Amino acid sequence: MTALTRTRALGAGDTTLDEFTERLFGHLPRADQRRWARVYLQGLLTTPGKKSVRRLAASVTESPTASQSLQQFINASPWEWDPARTELLRWVEERHTVRAWTIGQVAFPKRGEHSVGVHRRFDPAAGRIVNCQYGYGLFLSLGGTNTPVDWRLLLPENWSADPTLRRRARISPEVAHQTPESLVLGLVDSIAARTSSVRAPVIADFSRLNGAAALIGMLGRRGHDFLVCVPPSLTVSPAGPAHGAEPARMPVRMPARMPVRATSAGDFVRLGNTSHPYAAQLGGPDARAQRPRIHSGLVRVPGGETGVPGAQQTYRLFGERRPGPGLRGGPVWLTNMSRHRMDDLLFLVRQSAQTAAVLGTLADEFGLLDFEGRSFPGWHHHMTLMSAAFAYKSMPNAPEAREAREYAA
Template identity: 30%
Template sequence: MIDHYPAAVRTGHALPAQAQAPSASRDLTLAELSSRVLASLPRSDQRRKGLQYLDGLLTVQGRKSIRNIAKLLGTQASEQNLHHFICDSTWDWVPIRRALAEAVDDALPTRAWVVRPMTIPKAGQNSVGVGQHFSPALGQTLNAQRAVGVWAASESASVPVNWRLYLPSSWHTDDARRSQAAVPEGASAESLHGCAVEASRETQLGWGLPVRPVVFDLDEAPEPLLETLATSHAPLMARVGEDTLLTVVDRVMGGREQSPLPAHRIMAMAGNMRRPVPHGRPLPGRVQGMPLAAAVRVELPAYPRGSEHRQLVLLGTGDYGSRWPAELWLSNLTTVPMEYLARLRQLTARAARDAAVVADRVGIRDFTGRSFTGWHRHVTLASAAHAVTMLGDPARQLPHRVR
């Protein structure tokens, strides 16, 4: 069993000045969630260290390093033990993630699995997966780790439940580097979008979770992901670039069937089809405008009609009085109302906000070690800390408690 007491009681030390006093609701949620998600750890000392690490992620201000978390325990030996628990132990993070996904899916309830990237800037070259990455948002090249997270998302909250670390090509040819970072032999080369697809498959299919739409909130979908949209029977939706070529097959836009056109031009021509769509639950601090959306049935021009590839729907979104379209999305959900697709898109905004406001606060990017296994264990427990923050907030009025 895991001790269900606040940090100061468990460790025998008063919380230091830099720690944040937890609320009763948060402590209760921590006790309930940790009992469920840490149950796969085989030893009681591992479950105790897991709970201590969670407490540190939730209470320490500033960087959530192993050293800063260990200060809550009061002795230098505790730092060594905690470092071993995260970086050198043998416990498997996958059962913890699966239990977390099941608990969060029960509590929200989940509307969709939102798949989104995470960039972690790094100063050196030794952290696992670090490489050069050009950031369009910043207009510069970063030295960074890149990962893909799968988020259980609802209108009221979102929580990351699975992660896949992207390894640049340089990490697949340097055996010494892989050995130093303890990269397993099974970690083969794949694109960032390949990471996204595999992470979503593991989460929903591999773990036997309920089938829900998967929304890929990436920069834009490349050709392999577009083909996945057209061939998969799973409900999928992906952000696409303005220049993505598509063939219109929608009867309301007759006469365009034979000419592949860029997605932004198709949606510009569909401007008179725009309709207001519900906001859903508003995000805190957001100035509400009038969101608009339009949907057009399309096909991929590389796969002619009559092939095994399915028709798709192109969704354009934007706000009244602003540039149209602001965003473009492609989905294989061709039989649902346009408003449903618009609500799926709104879940990506929910996940983006929660990533910035909550995940970063509990240290999702703060792992300072070098190892592949250490990174995965840290982000797993940081995801659980994120869940405690979201589910333990009474202001969110979530429909279910963690069971």
Template identity: 30%
Template sequence: MATGHDLVGNLCEGLFTSLLRRDQRLKAESYVRALLAAQGRKTLRNIAEQMGGEAAQQSVHHFISSSSWDWSAVRRSLAQRVDAVLAPRAWVVRPLVIPKAGPHTVGVDQQFVPHLGHTVNAQQAFGAWLASERAAVPCNWRLVLPASWLEDPLRRHRACIPETSRAAGLEECASDAVRQLESTRAGRRPVVVDAEGLDVRRCVRHFGERRSPLLVRIGPHTPVRVDNTRLHAYSDKPVTAGQLVATMKQFRRQAASPGGYGGHGADVGVAAAIPVLPGEFDGPGPRTPMLLLADWPSAPHGDARMWLARGAGTPVPGLLRLARLADTAERDCAAVSERIGIRDFAGRSFQGWHRHITLASVAHLAAVLTTAERHAPAPALSRVA
């Protein structure tokens, strides 16, 4: 498949070994190359133009929407490769919202999107990104399927939604994105859930009793309570996270991030870490001790980014470093994934959406590696005596 120093070809050769037929492996590689090369929206027609013109359109449509290859195996290979080349520190789970004008694309409905705070006609999914300070790559995806798709036999049949697909809340969908790759070497890394508006206790429950840290992004109006088993002099009356951070200024400390936001330079800012319980906890049942982590990346002014962290003994600077990986994922989603068409699939089938976004994730890794190679220092020339 690959000849000479062909980064994309060598990458695809390793990632597509689970595709049993040679023609499928070749077509998957061609699709990745088309995503990297095509200009404008990466529709199937636009991609087919890169893969052989109008005559290739039907073949490309079949390969994405109706073929038999297993995208989950490709994603496991992708996660293992990213783990090897990127040395990621954590999973970053972030939402992907794809607004749509019509109702026909799989999963599209009028859906409330917590981090936007309003309802949109859109697809909604969660991506699991492996992230270091240098780069982040999406490795797995969980499409949110509303009841209007799961409970309508005709829509379900037309979209080829598997019988195993069932209704799930947003917190469960977010955890599925990581849980489905727990069997890989990268599976048990810390998790940073960069999806403001989710229910924190449900997130903790669905992510389970992980030994590694879990951080969940929250907004300033999220209810919390001081954990007065650790801070005996304070009331445990429920307050908002923003109120608690504003009034407990004595917990603020200078904080530095070695890699800086997005991996560029060193940032010195201010952070606060306050022992709390999620505010919605009431009555008997297990306690969920956490840290309210507030982060001002460059100054103690303006709005803080807030997280609830179950730290597993990780020092506060380490938790801050993990939280700031969310910015690496946000940056690379905008700079790389958007450019190679992560949102652009317009077909109607469940399988088609998953296959397109899987190959777009492979193209994302190819783009990251190409950029890294382009900026790598040239080898020193040996002197001739």
């Protein structure tokens, strides 16, 4: 059996994958749409290397017209992706306890100016300005892995306002330009409306968002627990001991200096009012094996009010002081779960790092960055199927996952 024949045979008679496809895409009105959803999923699960539509089709079927039909299904067929994402959310929740809702961010490098939403922006991962699409995903943190269940594409104002661009990219009339803060809030609102589980804490990196304080307030007004990475320049005010003492179970060491008035989040963490020695690094691109010290304190955030008259929300702000000369800055985290143990908060911090790792896996193995179409519906179709393929393969008892691992070996 040749490698190509083996790849084509992989999963061809898998009733488990058939049932999974029917559950997520059974809402599609035509049998051929459901069939091509199954082909696309199987291609994502089994095709090595780049996941272009042509390669996906060739790896699953010998039909000379399969590539054209698959292209039509992804880019031109007018099917709704929200019902599939809702079923994916429920399918995952039935199998796992959800520990957190984590927001991931990803730049999709592009050549040219024709892909929907493409623009030039600074990409922190690349460390330079790139021509790209930019999207946000919501991941269910399950303890062992993080699974994407919903996505939003940033649509710059020029794409939203230009009728020619909108028509060319098939952007529906109700879709408009939204700020990153609005996109993140939309993801959280969407899952809150659809989940069948208890609300989980929201974990996100707001360190590059201009409207971080306002977004913090909106999450609080919606009743969400959250833990977010904030800009070091974010203005905070000390809450003071009268507004909440440190839990006695935390080790405490009072430094010689403490902020007494409004300051930046970065400066507040450097001075702190409580210090927690901890044996695991807080995370970040330059994290190393060492014994860091976590500085934390209780603060208020101007602009991050809960909206309750007469109430001022107290948050815990914390960050890492690393060994060595001077105080080197690192990620600064803020949470409204101010009474939680520090090790519980650091567990949630690690869920954010795990989402970043999963984004790398999605790019390497599931075609996250390989969509070649230019339309708004096509992007969402691909992201939905890619998320479904990852969820299916990450389930430990999925036959497709077992066979794929054996084939890769």
